[in-house]
Amino acid sequence: MTKLEVVARAAEDQQHEMDGEGVCLHGEKVFTGADDGKVKVWDHHNLKLIQEFQAHDYAVTDLLVMGDTLFTCSSDATIKSWDANTCQAKNPAVGAHEEAVRKMTSNGTSLFAGDENGDIKEYGADGSSKAVYNLVEEVWGLLVVGDVLYSVRDRGVTISQLKGKSNMMAVMAHVEGRAPLVIAGDNLVCPNMAGMNLIVRENITPFKVRGELKGHEMIITAAAGHGQRVASTGYDNLVRLWDLSATKELASCELPGCANALAFSEDGCIFATGTGGYVCKLKAT
Template sequence: MSKLEMVKQSPDEEKHTADAEGIRVEGDKVFSCGDDGKVKVFDRDLKLIKDFTAHDYAVYDVFAFGDTLFTGSIDTKIKVWDINTFELKKTIEGHEEAVRKFCTDGKLIYAGDEKGLVRGYTPAGDSTVSYNVVEEVWSMYAKEDLLYTVRDRGITITQVKGEDNKYFHVQSLEGRAPIHATNDLLVFPDTSGLSLEVRENNKASHFALKGQLKGPEMIITAVGGHGTMLVTGGWDAELRLWDLTTMKETGRCSIPGVPNGIAVCENGDVYAAGVDGFVCKLKAST
């Protein structure tokens, strides 16, 4: 059986002073954001490099793309930062409600808000297209010309045409945020939030159900993964490690609180951030 073990937890003086909302890994840096308006930058050993106030209000997501860092906030603004100097490059307005999530198709960075507006930006932060998906965006993923948006309950998959509000509905799936996807697989909690559905990430198969992951005893709040390795966490303040090949749980570990974000790296490094501002590192190994 694989192991999932705690490696390090950020000390009280370095954690967020309010709930942490998200965590991302890019290269040798780990980025977290929180309701205190801050972004914290760590090295891969979770040594704090820098923290700075990105917005005056809660930061719901942070997203790294090349040499640029995007932050989205309840203040409805997106800010674009230099990923090395952390200098502000641009402030973007245009969303009318809180900006909740970012994702990329490899070309554009998409931002989804609580009004249901998804806007696409170039890596420089220039607006290109917008799609009104009607319902608030709690989780999001993009693949080629497909855009997956998730409200609290319900996954909507649309094919976008690269022009404002030019798209058509591909499929709706029962489920809830958060969503995790690879080129081959689509994973998300069912409507109860207690089990995970694993589906083919292929519109030709109509996103056919491949299996279910059962085991969490409380509602799932965060999902992350790399390849066939999946990590979930929820209200039980535990992270669970899953093998998507066998559809089995292979390890678990208690963490400092309920996670709002999980990032999983190819080498088995796992980072989580959540309630009361904690940020921690775990290691998955066989």
């Protein structure tokens, strides 16, 4: 029987002063961003604070590592880049959006950022502007695999093939769902419109439903994938670990509060941040 438990937590006097909004990993480091505009760097093993810096004057809404570069985006409508090893600024203004930037993702070669104005902007690894895709409605969820863009607007998931030029894309499908959006193995996973169950689909046209994961009693706020496993959490303050191959729940664990972001490490551990700025590490055994 699988057991999921919190194995480390950031000390209260070191955690963020406001709600945590994003988490990502780079080697032995865990990066978290929060509404206080700060990025904190933690030891992957014990969540001891390594360093921190003021990334933005306003909330850090998401963060992402590409190669040795850490990108941060904010409600101040900017994206910045930092050396992931030293945390020194690389490009203080990668991109400027008209509205708050909500989500970032990468296909390995480009950075994509979606904002509240409905614009998804594509940048090179060096921060250079490459293309803009106007989606009209604000971006709540965003993934890109190769040249396939997955975007979540107010309602529904739109899957499009990018053509390499601004506003040049072909819609492949539109399916039921809402943020958060996860690709795990050959599965596309997102909550249903009610927000409390996860729909598991084949990640190939026509994106047929494989099953539905039921367990959360309140709306899901964050999810992450690792192989054939997905972790999800919501306003019920529980992390639930799911086996997609069997379409079943493996284990659950209570969190210190509602989590706004989850991330898997390469060794399968789960990191969470959320209400009140807490950061914790969970492990399945």
